[in-house]
Amino acid sequence: MKLTAGQLYKKLVTDNNLIGQKGKITFNLMNITLEVETKDTVGNLVQEWIKAWMLKENIDFGDPPNTQDFPDFQLDLTDPKKGLLEVKCFDYDASPNFDIAAFLAYRRSLLEYPFRLDSDYLIVGYSMQGTDIIIKDVWLKKVWEICGPSEQWALRCNVKQGEPTNIRPIKWYDNSRTTFKPFNNAKEFVEAFDNTQRQWARTSRDAVTSTWLKKVISGYKKTTGKVLI
Template identity: 50%
Template sequence: MKVTGEQLYSKLVDDYKVIGETGIINFTLKDLTISIETKDTVGNLLQEWLKAWMKKESVEFEENTNSQTFPDFHLDKENRKKGLLEVKSFDWKRGPGFDLANFDSYCNSLLESAYRIDSDYLILAYQMEGSQITIKDVWLKKIWELSCPSGTYPIKVQEKKQVIYNLRPGVWYSERSRFKPFSSKEEFLSALNETRYQYPQTRHGNGHWLNNVLRNYEAHTGVSLDVK
């Protein structure tokens, strides 16, 4: 069964009703079974569970053979420009601390594969007590609906010793967040471009970056974006 990201989300949340459900994480080696109470494996386990669930539901997909490259899944096996799905998870009590993408790699990828900006992010928030996890909420978002400005740059990033490493999400689900998510892909691209101008390592080579991304996006999608 071929589905879009929106249809997959609806099957998982509305039909399967995964929100509020619980799971137990155990590990067995020979005759000894232990309960896993650390959170460092939860993200990978949830992604593996999602893959098994999609197979059970006869959902068509193809997993990326390289777990370090984008995306996690292709929901459209014929058209690799559509149906791109990234899966993220986070501890509900701590808030979203995952990376949206590597800053340099993402910016460079948009020059050749600007359609990537339309990818879906399926995000699962969990709460862990002992070895039991509870799914607290699930979202399907675009990258601009997760990203937001920050006090340092026009877009929120992970920066260490004045080096930008990753694009980071805001707290998109909280009304109390100081910085709200971007309202459109155009606003997101504008903030990304302005950040590249402010960041010393990309400032000098940034003159044509945005125009090249916009041309590439139109070449792939037929849609002309107007970014100020």
């Protein structure tokens, strides 16, 4: 069964009532079973559960060649530029601090695959109560709908020793409690990315930065047939 990301979201979240469901993580070794209370593995296990659910529902999808490759799932098996789906999880009782992508890797990726800007992000917010994992909310978003600026950078990133390492989301789902709002469109997002690489001393003057934005915008139109807005 071929589904778009929107159709998959409806089937998973609306039709199957995912929000509010409870689960547990158990580990069994030598006939000893324990229920896991730590959050370290929740994200990976939720992604594996979604994969198992898609198999059960006979939904068409492809896996990347390597587990760390983008995207997590390819929903369109006839066009590699469409149906790109990433799965992200975070603790709903804290801020969403998952990594969207490594900054420099994403810079290279958009030059080669500018259609990646059309990817969908299936985001699961969970709460852990003892050994129970409770699904609090689920979103389907584009990258620019979950990203925004920070106090010091045009694009919020995880910054180590003054260097942006990974792109991080803002709290897109609670505008009343956050100073910085999500970007309005994909073009605002790539412009903020460009401004960030120009802020960073390591990339501010290199040859890639000087033409990056222009190449991404033109490459997006060439690969998708659409103007980046």
